[in-house]
Amino acid sequence: MTPAQEAATRIEAGGSEPAGAQAHLAPPRPAVGGPPPHVGAGAAEQEQPKLQVRCLKAWYGQTLALKGVDLLVPPRSVMAAIGPSGCGKSTFLRCLNRMHELIPGARAEGTLLLDGEDLLGRQVDPVVLRRRVGMVFQRPNPFPTMSVRDNVAAGLKLNGIKGNHQEIVERTLRQAALWDEVKDRLDESALGLSGGQQQRLCIARALAVQPEVLLMDEPASALDPIATAKVEDLIHELKEHYTIVIVTHNMQQAARVSDRTAFFYMGELVEVGATEKIFTNPDKPQTNDYVTGKFG
Amino acid sequence: MKSLRWRKFVDLFWTGASGAGVVLALVPLLSLLWLVVSQGVANLSFSFFTNLPAPVGEPGGGVGNGIVGTLLLVAIASAIALPVGIGAGVFLAEKGDGRAGDVIRFVTEVLSGVPSIVVGIVAYGLVVERMKRFSALAGGLALALLMVPTLARSTEEFVRLVPGALREASLALGVPKWKTSLRVVLRTAAAGIITAVLLAVARAAGETAPLLFTSLNNQYWNLQPDQPTASLTVQIFNYAISPYEDWHHKAWTAALVLLLLVGLLNMLARILSRNRMEGAR
Numbered sequence: 001m002t003p004a005q006e007a008a009t010r011i012e013a014g015g016s017e018p019a020g021a022q023a024h025l026a027p028p029r030p031a032v033g034g035p036p037p038h039v040g041a042g043a044a045e046q047e048q049p050k051l052q053v054r055c056l057k058a059w060y061g062q063t064l065a066l067k068g069v070d071l072l073v074p075p076r077s078v079m080a081a082i083g084p085s086g087c088g089k090s091t092f093l094r095c096l097n098r099m100h101e102l103i104p105g106a107r108a109e110g111t112l113l114l115d116g117e118d119l120l121g122r123q124v125d126p127v128v129l130r131r132r133v134g135m136v137f138q139r140p141n142p143f144p145t146m147s148v149r150d151n152v153a154a155g156l157k158l159n160g161i162k163g164n165h166q167e168i169v170e171r172t173l174r175q176a177a178l179w180d181e182v183k184d185r186l187d188e189s190a191l192g193l194s195g196g197q198q199q200r201l202c203i204a205r206a207l208a209v210q211p212e213v214l215l216m217d218e219p220a221s222a223l224d225p226i227a228t229a230k231v232e233d234l235i236h237e238l239k240e241h242y243t244i245v246i247v248t249h250n251m252q253q254a255a256r257v258s259d260r261t262a263f264f265y266m267g268e269l270v271e272v273g274a275t276e277k278i279f280t281n282p283d284k285p286q287t288n289d290y291v292t293g294k295f296g
Numbered sequence: 297m298k299s300l301r302w303r304k305f306v307d308l309f310w311t312g313a314s315g316a317g318v319v320l321a322l323v324p325l326l327s328l329l330w331l332v333v334s335q336g337v338a339n340l341s342f343s344f345f346t347n348l349p350a351p352v353g354e355p356g357g358g359v360g361n362g363i364v365g366t367l368l369l370v371a372i373a374s375a376i377a378l379p380v381g382i383g384a385g386v387f388l389a390e391k392g393d394g395r396a397g398d399v400i401r402f403v404t405e406v407l408s409g410v411p412s413i414v415v416g417i418v419a420y421g422l423v424v425e426r427m428k429r430f431s432a433l434a435g436g437l438a439l440a441l442l443m444v445p446t447l448a449r450s451t452e453e454f455v456r457l458v459p460g461a462l463r464e465a466s467l468a469l470g471v472p473k474w475k476t477s478l479r480v481v482l483r484t485a486a487a488g489i490i491t492a493v494l495l496a497v498a499r500a501a502g503e504t505a506p507l508l509f510t511s512l513n514n515q516y517w518n519l520q521p522d523q524p525t526a527s528l529t530v531q532i533f534n535y536a537i538s539p540y541e542d543w544h545h546k547a548w549t550a551a552l553v554l555l556l557l558v559g560l561l562n563m564l565a566r567i568l569s570r571n572r573m574e575g576a577r
Contacts, residue, residue, distance in 0.1 A: 097468065099467065102467065104393070127470055130469065132470075134468065137461060137464060139461060141461040143462060143465070143483075144484060145484050145486070154469065155471070158476075158479055158480070202465070206468070209469055
């Protein structure tokens with residue numbers, strides 16, 4: 001056990017957890033598709049969380065945008081982050097693969113463990129980390145000068161990863177439920193695809209570098225309802241292999257796709273717990289007001 | 297409210313005025329083209345493109361060595377200016393918000409304002425004096441110094457046009473920043489930068505002053521960078537200031553050849569930038 005893991009366990013065992021973090025210590029709701037065979041009832045407690053976030057603070061210059069967030073993301077599950085605009089949920093997401101610090105003047109502090117490994121440490125190369133924690137953005141952003149095929153293989157090519165790219169392209173496009181639609185136009189420009197197809201292409205591109213965690217920043221907000229449904233179906237399938245954190249403005253979407261939901265407000269994590277509970281019987285009145293549409 | 301008739305009159309007046317402005321602007325351009333073509337076309341023949349200059353009074357002769365020399369000079373200039381200019385442009389766009397960026401931007405601005413003859417003197421001092429010989433290298437360096445500021449500027453503009461979302465997409469795939477700049481951002485901006493390069497090359501090909509005391513001239517074929525080299529522009533200059541009627545005709549023809557060369561480059565730039573527009577749609 002690494003010192004970091006030990007520390008994390010100690011915090012969980014002791015009663016010194018900051019308020020609001022208690023709820024997520026409950027065993028995660030079993031995944032919809034059934035839990036992985038080796039995880040029996042109650043075993044989820046022993047299973048190490050994929051991501052552990054402790055006292056995460058993030059700044060933009062002098063502005064404190066995240067005021068100390070604590071939460072756990074179990075492996076092979078979907079965690080949704082909801083909250084009104086400017087509540088810090090996107091900042092939170094961008095801290096998880098250290099995209100946050102790319103903004104001039106922005107910095108983050110706290111503990112962020114992926115499989116017990118500290119991610120914010122000085123010796124951690126954010127470039128290597130980003131291959132383990134992939135990201136899909138709000139607007140589809142395929143590379144305009146590349147073909148469909150090259151877009152999917154972009155991460156492999158640009159990182160100089162050798163191997164059977166053709167096979168990986170086909171596999172990830174199938175994973176992204178896009179293969180049947182694009183298999184005859186792999187060499188055409190990615191800009192010829194529809195918005196929904198472009199977004200699934202971007203998901204395939206993120207999957208091709210074989211990340212462990214997939215971050216999605218409002219992945220369907222620029223898409224029509226049909227394309228949105230396809231992306232949501234895709235999230236359901238992907239969580240069998242990946243740990244997913246999704247930011248969304250759409251509460252129905254959060255309810256549909258996620259196992260656990262975190263509610264952010266004014267840079268603070270107000271409440272996190274099983275999605276069902278957050279949407280039907282939350283602990284905090286603020287959460288209740290938000291999910292019932294009283295504000296935000 | 298003015299009457300409809302009055303407004304129609306004002307509209308007509310200003311439409312006419314701007315139309316007249318267009319005609320006025322086109323007159324010098326068209327007359328220049330007409331002059332060069334009408335004076336130069338008489339001597340234009342295949343041998344004019346391939347032969348060496350002939351002595352006074354001898355029929356035939358061409359500017360073949362001048363064409364080759366101009367191409368050689370432009371090639372040397374491009375070899376120096378493209379990496380420096382494009383590199384500086386990428387730096388300015390990607391990292392140029394700090395003090396270093398301000399300094400570099402200021403220097404490029406000053407450099408682009410330096411008269412070309414002064415740039416020629418600089419190249420003379422740097423290369424010709426040390427080598428004790430006029431050379432294509434010195435001429436190429438002078439042209440490169442003229443190309444760098446415009447290249448840096450337009451590269452910066454085109455790189456800045458690349459959406460930040462593409463940078464993020466690449467970085468999120470775990471691609472290092474420098475590789476993102478070179479392989480994603482620069483590639484996306486490539487069509488625009490190629491246009492800028494061709495325009496800079498066309499401008500350099502038309503320079504005379506910085507070549508007069510750097511590459512000088514040469515009556516014969518030359519492909520060696522350390523030797524004096526003929527160029528179309530200096531050839532035109534020499535023909536034009538000579539007292540011979542025959543050479544004056546040749547100056548016009550050589551000017552026509554230069555015009556065709558530069559026009560060709562401009563046209564190529566147009567076609568490339570149009571393709572880029574279509575690619576973006």
